[in-house]
Amino acid sequence: MTVRKGPTTRTRVREVTPERVRERRDDLATEEPLEIRVQAGGERRTLAITMRTPGADFELAAGFLHGEGVAGPGGIAAIGYCTDEDVPPEARYNTVTVRLEAATLPDLPSLDRHFMTSSACGVCGTASIDALRARRPAVPPGADGLKIAPAVLYELPDRLRAAQSVFGKTGGLHASGLFTPDGAQVAVREDVGRHNALDKLVGWALLDGLLPLRDHVLLVSGRTSYEIVQKAVVAGIPVVCGVSAPSSLAVELAREFGLTLAGFLRGERVNLYTCPERIM
Incomplete structure (x- = not known):
């Protein structure tokens, strides 16, 4: 039976204070790997493996792909947990496949290697300043008229x-x-x-x-x-x-x-x- 882990994991802890020592239950933030696969046409690749807290996995995959320039608005056809034969049942909820609307996978350097990222660090250095300039032109200060007290x-x-x-x-x-x-x-x-x-x-x-x-x-x-x-x-x-x-x-x-x-x-x-x- 495949077990889908939640955002918290129970454990036992020994609490030590000047007044007493006692055993009690504690809740930990769950940390599990998430493999993000992308698919377009008949091709499928692993783009990243990141350590995360289970929950909102599809949002995490979509947001990661957006940040890396792989999928923008309207660029995702479907997202689901992977049922490929190479994924064992116990890893089903730790593997997400994102099907893109594109006919082929984007030709990006980030697709040429598999990322292993920790929960403490993002995928550093994958987007250059030049790439950011092309995707999101700078907004002159005050041009948007936004004011916040x-x-x-x-x-x-x-x-x-x-x-x-x-x-x-x-x-x-x-x-x-x-x-x-x-x-x-x-x-x-x-x-x-x-x-x-x-x-x-x-x-x-x-x-x-x-x-x-x-x-x-x-x-x-x-x-x-x-x-x-x-x-x-x-x-x-x-x-x-x-x-x-x-x-x-x-x-x-x-x-x-x-x-x-x-x-x-x-x-x-x-x-x-x-x-x-x-x-x-």
Whole structure:
């Protein structure tokens, strides 16, 4: 019988405090591999194997492919768990096949090698700055007319935290949340990997026909890396906030593409690293 694992896994733990030692049950964030296969025409290839938290697997695959330039809006015909003969029953729910609308597989360098990515890191270095320029032209600061009050940003971390149901059980998950300029929650996704959480969010928007995500604010629960900004740029998100620090490459990329990048969003404080014109 094939067992489909959920986002949490139960274990036993010995809790030690100055007052007592006791055995109790604990919930862990599940971490399992997900193999992403792409199919077009009569050809099928493995594009990536990533460590993720089970749940929203189809969104994760769609978002990953969108970020890598493999599938844009309208480019996915179907997504399903793989039933190929080479996939053992116990791995069925850890293998996803994405059937593309294209007649043949895209001729991309990323298809020439299999990625093995951890939950802590995205697929680094697969999209160049030139490729990003071709896919998503930079938006001059202020050209979109988007304005967000600082008070709105201050409320977002608490709203994201309140929506993290699995984090509440395990304390071990990252989250990406999408909000409107007035702070209303649109969607939240969780994963052991911060890049996966964002891929799930973008994949949800892609499959629902909501891309590009203009007039939205993205909040990530950890630091903001180059890959996070890259995925936001491709998805058309104009404002990215993090509760921790951004990296130097993230700031450079955000500045070039006219994205407002905010960090250390905690309490009533935020650092605006690029395009502060939108926050006023």
